[in-house]
Amino acid sequence: MSQSPKDIAIVGSGLVGSLLAIYLRKEGHKVTVFDRRPDIRTVEFSGRSINLAMSNRGWNALKQVGLEDEIKKIAIPLYQRAMHVDGVPLYFQKYGKEEEAIWSTSRGLLNRKMIDLAEAEGTEFRFSEKVWDVDLPEAKIFTGESEKGVWEEYKFDCVFGCDGAFSRVRHKMQRRSGFDYSQKFIKVGYKELSILPNEDGTHKLDKHSFHIWPRGKFMLIAMPNIDGSFTCTLFMPFEGDTSFESINTKEQAREFFSTHFPNVMPDLDNLIGDFFKNPTSAMVTMKCFPWTYWDKAALVGDSAHAIVPFYGQGMNAGFEDIFILTNMLEKYPDNWTLAFEEYQKERKPNADAIAELSYRNFVEMSSKTADPLFLLQKKIEKKFAAAYPEKWLPVYSRVTFSNRPYAEALALGDKQEAIMQQIMKLPNIEKDWDSDVIMQKIIELL
Secondary structure (H helix, E strand, O other): OOOOOOOOEEEEEOOOHHHHHHHHHHOOOOEEEEEOOOOHHHHOOOOOOOOEEOHHHHHHHHHHHOOOHHHHHHOEEEEEEEEEEOOOOOOOOOOOOOOOOOHHHOHHHHHHHHHHHHHOOOEEEEEEOEEEEEEEEEEEEEEEOOOOOOOOOEOEEEEEEEOOOOOOHHHHHOOOOOOOOEEEOEEEEEEEOOOOOOOOOOOOOOOEEEEEEOOOEEEEEEEEEOOOOEEEEEEEEOOOOOOOOOOHHHHHHHHHHHHOOHHHHHHHHHHHHHHHHHOEEEEEEEEEEOOEOOOOOOOHHHHHHOOOOOOOOOHHHHHHHHHHHHHHHHOOOOHHHHHHHHHHHHHHHHHHHHHHHHHHHHHHHHHHHHHHHHHHHHHHHHHHHHHHOOOOOOOHHHHHOOOOOOHHHHHHHHHHHHHHHHHHOOOOOOHHHHOHHHHHHHHHHH
């Protein structure tokens, strides 16, 4: 059934806001997108990005509106992790089956592309226009140059908040009775760095790998770009002995990188330049409920459920929000109140689950990936999953290479972890790990 056309405002021109605009335009709605920032297509990138890892959920949402092939032109498939562990030769960990990959793409490049595609569908973008207030019952938004200045008033049928973890739309919803809200910052920040291409434009590291340098309380990651460069992200505590606070001079930065990441020495000067040029950013987990107000407003993406980036699912979860939301609007074409209610009921438990999984993955990536017992556990799991695929799907594969609910992945992953903890306590596990006895023991525990 087709929907009656509405006049819709989207606050936020990021990835989620742009994709939502494309979906709504294809259903015949009038869409205006507001953003306090200038048009990203006209400015240099800010140096605050973590490269994106597009996986099944993101591709599923793009495929629904025919964009999958277009976006793959600006992405690179990554089939494995490349582990740069201290004192150990470089080794690789496959993500899943041979053909399974996450896709690396630059946030800025993708955002520019999504805005182009949304404009081509007929979306109107109003950049450098900051939303100061939202009248929820009337679906009105008020914009202006300053909080105390003269405001412009716009009336719509519905307002979507796609304006990130510190959403102005959500801020207005928070002031209503019965609205639950929490935020939790972690004591680790991040800084964007880069590894330049070789002189011939090729990549200096394997371009089909997600590179990780796990160092316990801090780590470096690198993801490839189509121009031959790598976008790197340094995750490190804000304060302490080895922290952003402790590196104040180029000499200190040189010693830090050369000590902990010796194989990036060819790009040392560039890394040091980026270290002092780019800002240090914080990471927050934000939860709230409800996500909707009558049929007048709804939160989508980070404005509803900001998460830390360690599962690479922030964008994917936001895109999946859109997929579920628009399916509900199709199911209940002229009952947006019911569609919104069903959308938030389905998505809220899954948003909470991926928030938990993302935090856990930070611990795994920074510390456990260099732990021999953890690596042995993963080898046992991989062997069992290959022998009994109908009995065991690793939690990473459930999250990354399927469209099953995040909440299901969390629950089943906890059950599997409890089994593996028992297996790892068995005598002589290091010697007997690949024996039939161990495989049978897992079946018994299952």
